[in-house]
Structure formats: structure tokens, C-alpha cells
Amino acid sequence: MNHTFLPNNKIIGHIGIIIIFWILSRIIIHVIINYSDIFMGDSGYYISSGKSIVDKLPHFFSSELVIQDTFRPPLYSIFTGLLISISESPLFIFIFHSIIHLLFSIFCYIALNKECEKISLLSAIAVAVSPFDAIYNTSLLSENIVTPLLVSSSLLFVFFKSNKSFFLSGMIIGLVVLTKDIYILLPFAFTLIGLIHKKFSTKYLFIYLFGFLIVVMPWMLRNAYLSDNNEAYVSKGIMWPNIWVGTWIRDHKDTIDASINKVPEKALNTLNPKLSKEDFFKIWVNRIDNGAFFKDATVTYLLNNPLDVLDAWVSRYYLLWVGTRSDLSSFNYERYGTEWYAIKYLFYFINTLIIILSLLGIYLAMIFKNRILLLCIPVIYSAIIFIPLYNIETRYTQPVYPILLIFTVFFILRPLHKSTQIITPIQ
Secondary structure (H helix, E strand, O other): OOOOOOOHHHHHHHHHHHHHHHHHHHHHHHHHEEOOOOOOOHHHHHHHHHHHHHHOHHHOOOOOOOHHHHOOOOHHHHHHHHHHHHOOOHHHHHHHHHHHHHHHHHHHHHHHHOOOHHHHHHHHHHHHHOHHHHHHOOOOOOHHHHHHHHHHHHHHHHHOOOHHHHHHHHHHHHHHHOOOHHHOOHHHHHHHHHHHHOOOOHHHHHHHHHHHHHHHHHHHHHHHHHOOOOOOOOOOOOHHHHHHHHOOOOOHHHOOEHHHOEOOHHHHOOOOOOOOHHHHHHHHOOOOOOHHHHHHHHHHHHHHOHHHHHHHHHHHHHHHOOOOOOOOOEEOOOOOOHHHHHHHHHHHHHHHHHHHHHHHHHHHHHHHOEHHHHHHHHHHHHHHHOOOOOOOOHHHHHHHHHHHHHHHHHHHHHHHHOOOOOOOEOO
16 A cells, blocks of 8 residues: 655645634534524433433443433433533534544544545545534534544544554444444444455454444443343334334425324324324334334334335435435524525535535546545445435435545546546555
């Protein structure tokens, strides 16, 4: 593998450029986004559960930490609890999240600079200036640490070759799983591709998995020890209710809202026998404990109506990727006003353009068999794993967005260097 070593003053200059673009992006988002309500949406859960977990940290591995505190993976709740214990200022939260993203942008520069100076700098700038990640930085949402952790782990796996780098990559992906357990199969996907590729040392792959397991297993064993049936899990979540919703939901109009007694008729029609709204909500509000009910409902409906389920999956799939990536935020402008529409259309255009160019970049990486192609693994994983789930928000693909930005940069710069390999070929 060819290494590119830059003079220290040049590296410092490049990092300075990254910081300038990062500051510019945050100033713009600070102006246009209203982030004064830190309890909005899922943020409220992370704050309440985070405070509860932090208060009970001395009893972290005992039943004092009740399941309601950790029905989602615990890491971001812990992070939030510690963050809120310092300050509940929305500006402080925005700045703290943004600093994490800046450090992540600089790491992208360092990792990619091992292969190509121009791609590393432009990719790091793109990641630092990304308005969508900046928007997430204003909220208490798990993507704020899932994104940098997931992509950093992937970069370590693809571009570094040492015992330490693979061990660190595995540990970091373990932290990702403890933040968002939907990624629990991703390290095995990386390992499988590594085995198929035959150019990754089996020793490295075992070290990678060991790093992953050493982070995740203590928490799972803790849960197995405390559960009545010795069930090892990352979170006591809502997988089956989520999959059940995925069998019929097609767009944002199909959401369930217990606060206003709203449930689509198509949802009730999936249940056999069909329930009244009142009876349904009795089950829905306790869906964490009613996983078996939704599992039976899902399997029965799927077996009896496979084409309808497939139609639901296909009809809503684009919502996972295409949109303004700002649906969870409110603007400092009148809703449906001229400025509001202008920003929304701009964000929609930017996101769509990035998706198109990144796909072209992936295509080029396939043609030239560049090592960067391996960064597709979490993208493909996300594209597949969310198909049967409730997935009508671009939020769920935000963690792989920096990878799309990297492929976009690869597409833009690769044609300018037709005579040279600007990224080390897969080896």
C-alpha cells in the first residue's frame, strides 16, 4: 500500500481549511434552525432515560437499572445523561455535538490521506460542511455519535492494517451496536466480506470480532443474568412492533399517534381478529411487553398477504434516502413561507445530487477495483436491513451519509486522474 506523507505545515493548513468550513456550516445552521426545544421527539426519551441511568450508575449491573431505562441500547442515553449533567443549554449541546463531528471530519482526512491527498481533503471538507449532519448536531439524537463511530470504524477496517487498528475498529463498531442495535449484524458482514475477499488476514478478522465482542458481550451477559429467562439482548426494544408497522405503512400519513387516538384502518385490518381502536391502543402503549402479539400478527399477515407487504416495502423505500433530511427540525422561518420553501428545496436538491453522484462514485470504484469500494459495506447493509422496518425517515440512513459524500468526491476527482490510481487498488 502506498502511503502519502505530507509536511506538517501542509497538514496543519489542510486541517485549518476543514475547521473554516465546519465553522461556516455551523453558523448557517445556527441562523436557520430553531433548536431551543431539546425535549422534542426522541430527545425527550434520551434525556429522561439518560438522567435515570446516570443517577443509577453505581447500580449499572444490577436490577436497579430497570428495563424502561434501556429498552433502547444504553450508550447514547448514558452520553446524554452525562452531557445534560454539565449543561442543558441547547447551544452547549449543539457545540458539543459539533466538536465531535469536527474531530470525526479530521479523522476522515487522516484516514483517506493514507491513500490520496486531494480526496482526503475534499472529503473531509464535505463531511465538515454537510448541513444535514450539522442539523442533527442541534438535537439529542443517537445519530450524533452513531455517524462518526460507524464511519470511523469502517475507515479503520478498510485503510489501516495492523492488530491495533482492527481491534480498535471492532471495539468502535461494538460502541455503535450499544448505541443503535440495528447494526448488530454489520461486524459479521465486514468479516464475511473480509473472508470472501481473501486479502484480509484471518488473524485481523478474528481480532476485529474480538474487539467487537469485548465491548458488546458484558452488557448482553448482564442482561441475561438479570432477565427471568436468561435472555441475552442489547436492548429490550420494539423489533416486532416495528416490523409489523413495516408490513402496511406506505408514507408519513400512515403513522400511529396514541395521543390523538389515530391508527390507520389498514393497520387494524392486518390483525386477526380485527381489534377496535380502544383495544388496539391498550396493546400498543405496552408494545415493549407485547412483542409476541405483534410477532404473530406480522407472520400471519405476511404469509397471507405477501404481495401487499412487498408493495408496502417498495412504495415507501425511497423515503429512506430521498428528502430534505431536516424533517425532525424546525426552522426560524414561517412554515410554508418563502424562506421555508427555499431552504427545503435547496436541501432536497443537495441530498438528491449527493445520492446520484455517490452512486456514480460507487460505480467507478467497481470499475477501477479501488479499495474505497469496501466502504460500501455499511451502505449496502443499511439499504437492506431497513427494508422490512418502519423506515419512512432519512434519519435511518444518516449514519452512512459521510460515506456517500466520500464516494461523491471520488466520482468528482477520479476522472481528473485517468492515468493514475489515486486510491490503492483492493488488495
